Amino acid sequence: MLKKYRDMSGYLTRQELDTAMQFVRSKIDFPVQAGLVLGSGLGNFAESISDPVIIPFEQIPFFPKSTVPGHSGKFYAGFIQNTSVLAMQGRVHYYEGHHISKVGMGIRIMSELGIRQVILTNAAGSVNTEYKPGDYMIIADHLNLLGTHPLIGPNDESFGPRFVDQSHVYSQRLIGYARECAQSVSIQNLREGVYAAMSGPTYETPAEIRMLRTLGADAVGMSTVPEAIVARHCDMQVLGISLITNFGAGISTHDLHHSEVMDTANLKNSEFKQWLTSILSKIDEE
Numbered sequence: 593m594l595k596k597y598r599d600m601s602g603y604l605t606r607q608e609l610d611t612a613m614q615f616v617r618s619k620i621d622f623p624v625q626a627g628l629v630l631g632s633g634l635g636n637f638a639e640s641i642s643d644p645v646i647i648p649f650e651q652i653p654f655f656p657k658s659t660v661p662g663h664s665g666k667f668y669a670g671f672i673q674n675t676s677v678l679a680m681q682g683r684v685h686y687y688e689g690h691h692i693s694k695v696g697m698g699i700r701i702m703s704e705l706g707i708r709q710v711i712l713t714n715a716a717g718s719v720n721t722e723y724k725p726g727d728y729m730i731i732a733d734h735l736n737l738l739g740t741h742p743l744i745g746p747n748d749e750s751f752g753p754r755f756v757d758q759s760h761v762y763s764q765r766l767i768g769y770a771r772e773c774a775q776s777v778s779i780q781n782l783r784e785g786v787y788a789a790m791s792g793p794t795y796e797t798p799a800e801i802r803m804l805r806t807l808g809a810d811a812v813g814m815s816t817v818p819e820a821i822v823a824r825h826c827d828m829q830v831l832g833i834s835l836i837t838n839f840g841a842g843i844s845t846h847d848l849h850h851s852e853v854m855d856t857a858n859l860k861n862s863e864f865k866q867w868l869t870s871i872l873s874k875i876d877e878e
């Protein structure tokens with residue numbers, strides 16, 4: 593039993609990352625312009641990638657093992673129109689029990705491949721009472737309420753500096769592209785706000801949603817923040833986009849089920865994909 597979970601303890605080391613990279617580089621031998629993490633309900637965007645190189649997470653040495661049988665994630669490397677991308681279909685969550693420093697391993701792999709910008713997407717619940725399911729929120733800033741931090745532990749300077757500025761986690765340049773492209777694909781109800789990361793795996797209580805509102809959050813989820821922090825540690829530019837899939841607990845009267853999250857995500861799937869495609873072409877035009 594203990595053996596099965598042995599990868600769940602311990603910090604990600606340079607040696608582990610180098611071993612993983614040897615494998616990844618043997619599969620991906622072209623320069624990649626942008627990283628992409630596909631949140632709940634958006635995973636099929638990876639299937640729009642032409643001639644993809646597909647690498648299941650479980651084949652990568654030291655990559656955190658999925659705790660959900662049959663649901664291991666995959667990297668897809670290839671092209672969306674003219675932009676080369678490396679997309680993660682599925683991501684690693686802290687609530688699965690992985691060491692927090694391993695939650696950002698996918699981002700470190702992107703950085704080691706020379707990727708300098710990453711788009712992080714997620715499904716989120718509303719905290720701001722003006723938000724409703726189906727709205728999109730460009731992440732302007734975040735609250736790390738995971739109760740831990742992905743950079744805790746010994747700092748390897750080859751990963752990044754010990755102390756990392758967090759004044760501008762989300763890139764104004766990429767936010768500008770996201771705004772422009774939202775107009776060109778006629779996105780309605782575009783918001784910009786603060787994303788709060790809770791560890792999960794439960795959804796919040798109504799009291800927690802009220803607390804988050806008091807703290808200045810507009811939306812809540814269980815991902816993205818560790819990846820954004822690790823990306824800044826690697827000096828990558830970050831764009832974060834939440835799809836509001838449900839009212840936060842207590843805002844609506846009904847109980848929250850994962851199926852509601854997936855239903856909203858599915859409804860918005862094709863629009864979200866158009867928007868992302870448009871942002872990626874903008875990145876290619878630079």
Ligand code: HPA
Nearest residue numbers: 715716717812813814853
């Ligand atoms: N809370 C936390 N995470 C979520 C939610 C939520 O309401 N919806 C989608 N992911």
